Amino acid sequence: MLLAQEAKPVLGVLAQGQVADFVVVLLLGIFIWVLISRARTGRKIPEIKKIAGLEAVDEAIGRATEMGRPVDFIPGIQSIDEPQTLAALGMISHVAKQCARYDTRFLALTCDPLPYAVIEEITRQAYLEEGRPDAFNPDDVRFLSAEQFAFTSSVIGIFERERPAANIMVGSFYAESMILAETGSFQGMIQIGGTANTHQLPFFVAACDYALIGEEIYAASAYLSKEPVLYGTVVGQDWLKMLVWLIILVGSVMATVAPDNTWLKDLLQL
Amino acid sequence: MRKEGPMIVTVLSSLIVVFSAHFHLGKQLGIKDALDGWFLISICIALALGFVNLTAIHWKAIQRKREGWIFSVWLMIVMYGYAVLGLIQSHTGTQFNWIYQNIQAALSSAVFSLVAFFISSAAYRAFRIRTKEATVLMIFAVFVMLGRAPIGDAIWGQWSYWVNKIMAVPNMAGMRGILLGASIGAFATALRIMLGLERAHLGGTGTQ
Numbered sequence: 001m002l003l004a005q006e007a008k009p010v011l012g013v014l015a016q017g018q019v020a021d022f023v024v025v026l027l028l029g030i031f032i033w034v035l036i037s038r039a040r041t042g043r044k045i046p047e048i049k050k051i052a053g054l055e056a057v058d059e060a061i062g063r064a065t066e067m068g069r070p071v072d073f074i075p076g077i078q079s080i081d082e083p084q085t086l087a088a089l090g091m092i093s094h095v096a097k098q099c100a101r102y103d104t105r106f107l108a109l110t111c112d113p114l115p116y117a118v119i120e121e122i123t124r125q126a127y128l129e130e131g132r133p134d135a136f137n138p139d140d141v142r143f144l145s146a147e148q149f150a151f152t153s154s155v156i157g158i159f160e161r162e163r164p165a166a167n168i169m170v171g172s173f174y175a176e177s178m179i180l181a182e183t184g185s186f187q188g189m190i191q192i193g194g195t196a197n198t199h200q201l202p203f204f205v206a207a208c209d210y211a212l213i214g215e216e217i218y219a220a221s222a223y224l225s226k227e228p229v230l231y232g233t234v235v236g237q238d239w240l241k242m243l244v245w246l247i248i249l250v251g252s253v254m255a256t257v258a259p260d261n262t263w264l265k266d267l268l269q270l
Numbered sequence: 271m272r273k274e275g276p277m278i279v280t281v282l283s284s285l286i287v288v289f290s291a292h293f294h295l296g297k298q299l300g301i302k303d304a305l306d307g308w309f310l311i312s313i314c315i316a317l318a319l320g321f322v323n324l325t326a327i328h329w330k331a332i333q334r335k336r337e338g339w340i341f342s343v344w345l346m347i348v349m350y351g352y353a354v355l356g357l358i359q360s361h362t363g364t365q366f367n368w369i370y371q372n373i374q375a376a377l378s379s380a381v382f383s384l385v386a387f388f389i390s391s392a393a394y395r396a397f398r399i400r401t402k403e404a405t406v407l408m409i410f411a412v413f414v415m416l417g418r419a420p421i422g423d424a425i426w427g428q429w430s431y432w433v434n435k436i437m438a439v440p441n442m443a444g445m446r447g448i449l450l451g452a453s454i455g456a457f458a459t460a461l462r463i464m465l466g467l468e469r470a471h472l473g474g475t476g477t478q
Contacts, residue, residue: 007294007297008294009294010294013293013294013295014293014294015291015292015293015294016294018292018293022292025288025292025461028457028458032458032461032465079313080471081309083455083456083460086459086470086471087455087459089470090459090468092470113318113320114316116316116320117316117319118470118471122470138323138326139326139327139330142323142324143320143323143324144324146317146320148378149378150374150377150378152381161337161338175385178385178388178389179381179384179385179388182391183388185392185395196448196449196452196455198445198448201448203389203392206392206393206396207392207395213448214449214451214455215451215452215454217455218455218456218458219455222462230462230467230468233458233461236458237454237458240458241450241454244450244454
């Protein structure tokens with residue numbers, strides 16, 4: 001009979017199987033701290049590549065302004081504990097500010113009540129910072145439904161009735177992504193779709209004018225704010241990615257040359 | 271204090287989650303489970319906010335007799351009616367469940383089924399041969415689609431074998447590359463929030 005063994009701590013304090021994760025968090029923290037320090041002291045930090053989907057955000061808002069039609073933003077269908085939703089929130093503030101600046105109607109459509117409450121505050125604050133608090137309409141930030149396909153139907157209805165000129169969808173999407181993106185495409189909207197859900201990415205690539213792929217959505221707030229300190233965090237993220245590539249390369253070579261040698265695998269599973 | 275209070279709560283909560291996930295003592299204490307419970311409670315409170323928002327928007331539509339206001343009336347009847355029924359019967363009630371299974375689930379399935387039609391129209395656009403990349407995409411897409419159907423193997427016995435190879439090697443490599451980048455991006459976003467560099471979740475305009 002097997003007896004359940006109590007998990008013992010690694011290195012005296014860390015939980016079993018969590019050492020590699022903890023080291024990644026620490027390393028990322030160190031990289032970010034180094035780059036933030038460089039940015040704050042005015043030293044040069046490496047550039048990040050141009051992201052077409054983020055460059056197109058202002059173009060999309062500009063087009064909606066010219067046409068006198070709204071811009072809509074959908075921050076995915078998951079709650080605020082989802083990192084992709086948090087990434088979308090960082091982007092919303094930029095979009096709402098631009099809309100307030102150009103007097104373009106901004107619609108935010110949510111499927112979860114927590115992001116709804118936060119987005120309402122972000123949008124209100126954005127209009128306030130642009131000196132146009134009177135132009136903020138709380139009815140344009142909408143909680144539609146917590147049910148996936150009821151939300152999808154509501155959004156299609158809004159697309160048909162209110163005819164936004166630009167549709168920005170960034171966050172965690174599932175089966176509704178294709179329905180929303182295709183409806184937007186039929187309406188002739190300029191569309192920017194972004195998600196880290198790999199199973200939905202092909203739909204955005206096929207149906208949207210611009211697609212933000214995976215990590216690009218997490219760089220959005222830093223990229224759009226153009227603040228050196230936040231740029232630094234994105235560069236730190238890239239440094240960590242290079243380190244992971246290196247580990248993958250070493251692991252692949254080891255698995256090919258000496259398949260019985262498992263020290264790297266054991267180390268990562270600590 | 272309007273900004274500092276929530277910021278302190280954010281930093282403390284994230285430290286507790288890190289402690290609870292990575293440290294032996296944290297796991298034993300199970301603090302994260304308690305936090306998860308609190309998160310559920312805050313979702314319920316926010317759901318009430320969403321309820322109020324829907325009521326406000328549709329009440330205005332009814333009062334001003336906006337186009338399609340009759341649908342707003344229907345939405346109010348269904349939303350409040352179903353909520354009251356749920357309060358009376360709880361989620362295990364016969365009528366409550368019947369409505370869910372036979373109306374809500376059926377409607378959801380109907381909307382979900384639309385995906386097939388939208389995929390066809392999107393595929394037509396995506397597979398149009400305009401560039402070299404689109405040509406490669408179309409060739410592989412046709413190859414994979416035929417290999418996923420019985421006709422592939424009927425034409426050539428090795429068809430599904432090669433389709434599985436394409437899906438498991440180059441396709442999987444691409445997917446994992448995106449996933450790795452996205453996971454590191456999520457880590458970086460979490461750290462930005464923990465360090466107070468990104469504050470959009472507090473209702474401000476994003477960054478400090």
